[in-house]
Amino acid sequence: MLSELHCLTATLKTSVTALDMDCIDGSVAKKLVATFAEIERVAAAGKTLAMARVESTGVWSTSGATSSAVWLADVTGTSIGAANDTLVIARSVESMPETNSALRNGRLSAAQATEVVRATVKDPTAEQRLLESARRDGLAGVKREAARVIASARDQQDQAAVAKRQRALRSVYFFRDDNGMECGTYRLEPTVGIVLRRRLEKDANRFFNAARRQGTRDTPNNYLADALAALFQPEATEFKGRDFKGPGIEDTQAEGTGSEVSRTVVNVEVNVVVDYEPLLRGHLLPGEKCEIPGVGPISIERARNYLLDGAFLKVLIAKGVDIRTVCHYGRTIPAELNTALRYRDPTCAIAGCERTKGLERHHVQAVAEDGQTSLFNLRRVCEHHHDLFSHHRYTLGLPDPAGKCRLIPPKPPDP
Ligand SMILES: [Zn+2]
Known part of the structure; x- marks a missing residue:
């Protein structure tokens, strides 16, 4: 086996040494890239499987290395981090037959295998789906899918703990660098951070456009810095109209046309x-x-x-179904929302009432009182119960886990 592989390696080396790219046309070069990538994948699989054995037998320790990862990093000339990734696969792939076979067949790159394995460890039922995603969407796709699998496993176990940990990690640090620049780094909970990021990206784009109109050009990071600075130095840019109102609130006013940057339009999405x-x-x-x-x-x-x-x-x-079209102030109920409602409320929403015929849509908070036409402000109820709400001042309690709501009778009139 080993001598066979040595022969192969020698052949491979000869081929690569003999490569004369000037004589190779583009389409052949394309095939060469794919072929070498496959060789790389198969070789990585062989290395990983062999590494599993190196680890289980403990032979690495005879070399004086402090851990199997250190040994592997040393032998392969990679980082400890990359070696650890290989070890993660090596340790688990035995118990993942499909990943094992995809790896041996060169269908899975080492990076893809790392994603598949680290997510399958959390949720063994996801293996097939992850492999499918690697095949269909490549590394980026399987990374996304792995993040989903891990989050959903985590979601089921310990959603609150994750939120708590993220909250505890929030931080801002300031320092001054050798150029005397005021510097800082921040860590924000993802849902907070993304709002800031999108806001800065959007503003930076407008700084870029303004600069382009004046015929100057700086780097995207320069414009992000301008956008950040502008958040706290309103006098540095010209304000036209209202201030920033908050993320997600769209302002439909037209953008300024002058060369100065107008910050009227804030449309963080x-x-x-x-x-x-x-x-x-x-x-x-x-x-x-x-x-x-x-x-x-x-x-x-x-x-x-x-x-x-x-x-x-x-x-x-x-x-x-797009909630943007579904959540609005107004009486009309879009078709998608109607579908969602029918799905959620197959029977009258009142606890104890199982009527399915002639259900009517009821705004929990009335439209006249700024109630939204949204999935969460609408319930389907039978004619009888709807009548109690409309004409007898009955109200609706919050839904229980089964989605059924308590009927709250009107308060007796003040004597
Ligand atoms: Zn009913």
Whole structure:
């Protein structure tokens, strides 16, 4: 086996040494890249499987290395971090037959395998889905899917602990560098940080446009710095009209046309993409999605809060239903919302009433009292119960876990 591999390596070296790129046309070069990548993947698989054995037998320790990772990093000329990634795969892949076979067949790169393994360890039922994602969407795709799997496993175990840990990690540090620049770093909870980031990116873009009109050009990071500075130095830029009102609130006023940067238009858009069923259920199951694109998974509880806040982040329901069109002030009920309502309230929403025929839509908080036409402010109720709300001053209690609401009778008139 070993001598066979030595022969192969020698052949490979000869081929690579003989490569004369000037004589190779583009389409052949393309095939060469794919071929070498496959060789790389197969070689990485062989290395990983052999490493599993090196570790289980403990032979690495005879070399004087302090750990198997140090030994591997030394032998392969990589970092300890990369060696650790290999070890994670080596230790687990035995118990993951499909990943094992994909690895041996050169269908999985080492980076992809790391993602598959670290997520499958958390949720063994996700292996197939992760492999599929690696095949279909490449490394970026399997990374996203792995983050989802891990978050959903975490979501089920300990959603609150994650939020608590993230909260505890929030920080800002200031320091001064050798150039005398005032510097700082920050760590914010993802849902807070993304709002700041999107805001700065948006403003930076406008600084860029203003600079372009004047024929100057700095780096994107320069403009981000301008945007950050402008947040706290309103006199540095010209304000036209209202101030920043808060994330997610769109201002439709037109953008200034002069060369100065007008900060009137603030349109920070952050979306939460969530599947519909977990949103109703209240927690994620494996394979379900609740995330801010570009940031990663968030808990269902947070997504629900954003939905209730209405104005904060935009919550998009995956699979075609877009809450932006669904959550608004007004009486008309869009078709998507109607579908969602029918799905959620198959029977009259009042506890103890199982009527399914002739259900009517009821605004919990009346439209006249600024009640939203949204999934969370609407319930389907039978004609009889709707009549009690409309004409007999009955009100609706909060829904129980099964989605049924208590009927609250009117207060007796003041004597
Ligand atoms: Zn009823």
